[in-house]
Amino acid sequence: MISDPDVIGLLYLVAIVCFIVALKFLSSPKHARKGNWVGGVGMLVAIGTTLALDGIGNWGLIVAGGVIGAIIGLVGARTVKMTAMPQMVALFNGVGGGAAALVALAEFHVAIGDIAEDEVVSIVLSALIGSISFSGSLVAFAKLQELVSGRPIVFRGQNIVNSAILLGAAGLGIALVAGLDEQWALVGLIVLALVFGVMFVLPIGGADMPVVISLLNAFTGLAASATGFVLDSTVLIVAGMLVGASGTLLTLMMAKAMNRSVANVLFGAFGQVQAGTGGPREDDGRTVRATTPEDVAVQLSFARKVIVVPGYGMAVAQAQHDVRQLAELLEEKGVDVAYAIHPVAGRMPGHMNVLLAEANVPYDQLKEMDEINPEFAQTDVALVIGANDVTNPAARSDTSSPIYGMPILDVDRATSVIVMKRSMNPGFAGIDNELYLDPRTTMLFGDAKDSVVKLIGAVKTA
Amino acid sequence: MTDLGLVVELTILVLSIFLGFEVISKVPTMLHTPLMSGTNFIHGIVIVGAIIVLGYADDGVTKAIGFVAMVLATANVVGGWFVTDRMLEMFKRRPDIRRDRDA
Numbered sequence: 001m002i003s004d005p006d007v008i009g010l011l012y013l014v015a016i017v018c019f020i021v022a023l024k025f026l027s028s029p030k031h032a033r034k035g036n037w038v039g040g041v042g043m044l045v046a047i048g049t050t051l052a053l054d055g056i057g058n059w060g061l062i063v064a065g066g067v068i069g070a071i072i073g074l075v076g077a078r079t080v081k082m083t084a085m086p087q088m089v090a091l092f093n094g095v096g097g098g099a100a101a102l103v104a105l106a107e108f109h110v111a112i113g114d115i116a117e118d119e120v121v122s123i124v125l126s127a128l129i130g131s132i133s134f135s136g137s138l139v140a141f142a143k144l145q146e147l148v149s150g151r152p153i154v155f156r157g158q159n160i161v162n163s164a165i166l167l168g169a170a171g172l173g174i175a176l177v178a179g180l181d182e183q184w185a186l187v188g189l190i191v192l193a194l195v196f197g198v199m200f201v202l203p204i205g206g207a208d209m210p211v212v213i214s215l216l217n218a219f220t221g222l223a224a225s226a227t228g229f230v231l232d233s234t235v236l237i238v239a240g241m242l243v244g245a246s247g248t249l250l251t252l253m254m255a256k257a258m259n260r261s262v263a264n265v266l267f268g269a270f271g272q273v274q275a276g277t278g279g280p281r282e283d284d285g286r287t288v289r290a291t292t293p294e295d296v297a298v299q300l301s302f303a304r305k306v307i308v309v310p311g312y313g314m315a316v317a318q319a320q321h322d323v324r325q326l327a328e329l330l331e332e333k334g335v336d337v338a339y340a341i342h343p344v345a346g347r348m349p350g351h352m353n354v355l356l357a358e359a360n361v362p363y364d365q366l367k368e369m370d371e372i373n374p375e376f377a378q379t380d381v382a383l384v385i386g387a388n389d390v391t392n393p394a395a396r397s398d399t400s401s402p403i404y405g406m407p408i409l410d411v412d413r414a415t416s417v418i419v420m421k422r423s424m425n426p427g428f429a430g431i432d433n434e435l436y437l438d439p440r441t442t443m444l445f446g447d448a449k450d451s452v453v454k455l456i457g458a459v460k461t462a
Numbered sequence: 463m464t465d466l467g468l469v470v471e472l473t474i475l476v477l478s479i480f481l482g483f484e485v486i487s488k489v490p491t492m493l494h495t496p497l498m499s500g501t502n503f504i505h506g507i508v509i510v511g512a513i514i515v516l517g518y519a520d521d522g523v524t525k526a527i528g529f530v531a532m533v534l535a536t537a538n539v540v541g542g543w544f545v546t547d548r549m550l551e552m553f554k555r556r557p558d559i560r561r562d563r564d565a
Contacts, residue, residue, distance in 0.1 A: 026500045027489035033550035050510045056517035069536025077544035096538035102531035103511035224508040232465045238478045239507040245482025349494035357552040
């Protein structure tokens with residue numbers, strides 16, 4: 001048992017320092033893993049200190065809750081495929097937000113009738129933001145897991161309905177702060193916030209989900225921080241706010257990588273222009289040309305420079321190991337091979353880097369968009385494997401396209417383009433790709449893994 | 463816990479905002495996903511709130527709410543940490559691939 005407030009404060013300070021060092025380390029590839037360990041130590045110190053506080057009881061419930069939560073977390077984290085990482089992050093983020101809202105609710109329940117005004121402000125904020133984060137994250141999870149359509153779900157008057165819900169929640173919040181000491185008001189606020197979280201994420205397209213998850217991540221941080229004011233806990237205030245601030249910055253950086261403003265992502269350019277505009281016209285006489293693995297193998301073997309453009313389709317087919325093997329084979333033949341990584345390749349910024357790292361592709365072979373784009377003009381073959389929207393030239397030229405303005409990889413400037421794709425179905429953003437009709441492009445249809453394995457065989461004999 | 467007073471707490475809050483911005487201002491795109499996951503783990507600190515609420519709860523309602531909060535917060539902490547670690551484990555430099563090829 002620790003009862004000296006100075007000792008408690010100092011132990012929490014140790015935890016805070018650990019979190020700051022963890023964040024610092026997490027922003028460099030060299031130290032990132034160490035950073036997570038330092039953060040883990042900080043968390044253990046904070047948890048240990050809290051458990052040792054004077055008067056803590058209900059040990060059975062604490063242990064039971066901890067064990068159940070730990071099993072859920074451990075099983076989820078251990079079994080999730082790397083391709084499903086974004087939705088797992090969304091899920092863990094959501095439960096954190098839910099926990100923050102529940103802590104606020106419990107504090108209100110205990111202290112009702114005798115509660116300071118500034119505490120009510122914190123309780124209201126924590127309940128509101130935490131609940132939005134909880135339900136919003138669950139919808140983001142469902143969209144990425146494709147339990148609900150990844151396409152934007154829109155209906156007439158959506159903005160009015162959403163505004164009304166949020167205003168209702170805000171109204172209850174203001175009433176609570178003004179002295180309405182009623183439990184139903186906070187419960188009502190939480191319910192409205194939960195509904196708002198759902199309504200707020202539904203109209204956002206699956207391709208924009210990473211930005212949303214990052215924003216909700218910041219939300220959960222803010223909710224945790226607000227909880228810290230209720231409990232007078234510095235470690236909650238600081239750690240929560242660190243996440244709130246860094247999450248906000250990360251959100252802005254991601255939106256910038258897509259050349260969109262956060263407001264534009266959230267309030268719907270994707271949704272508004274969805275109805276069939278953009279994309280190639282069917283009747284202009286150009287056709288898609290299919291090719292065979294043997295032809296591609298010859299093209300690749302005699303190329304000087306090949307740029308591989310991996311996308312989510314490659315990851316889904318679990319082809320990254322074979323792609324690395326193919327790349328190594330080509331390098332042995334003297335071909336210069338690089339990987340072009342779009343900032344939002346995969347389902348989340350940096351997701352593709354993780355997937356390729358899993359396949360032992362050294363990260364210094366991965367080139368970011370700005371670095372590699374000028375090189376396409378001197379490239380013999382651009383090999384697009386399961387990537388779609390990030391290569392769509394409509395983003396450069398077609399103002400009516402929903403993705404107009406998004407920076408893309410300039411694959412169409414390579415001497416020839418080979419697109420490996422399962423079928424002609426449109427990509428995650430739900431729009432057609434002009435690239436496939438380009439005379440320089442040939443298509444190799446089939447499962448990415450299958451095709452790459454065939455390619456490896458053909459390159460060996462070529 | 464000791465009440466520091468609202469103004470001191472707000473001061474700490476504002477300094478944390480600047481610190482949060484400062485600390486991750488130069489992160490490369492390739493680390494965006496692990497960083498998001500890592501910060502996701504750190505906001506699991508809400509577990510401290512869950513323990514306090516549950517540990518000091520007297521009545522059934524508070525215990526029930528606190529218990530659910532405890533489950534959710536622990537899932538956040540444990541899941542967030544292991545997912546981040548799994549991801550970061552895979553970031554390797556070039557020499558590793560040579561060994562891999564010989565094997």
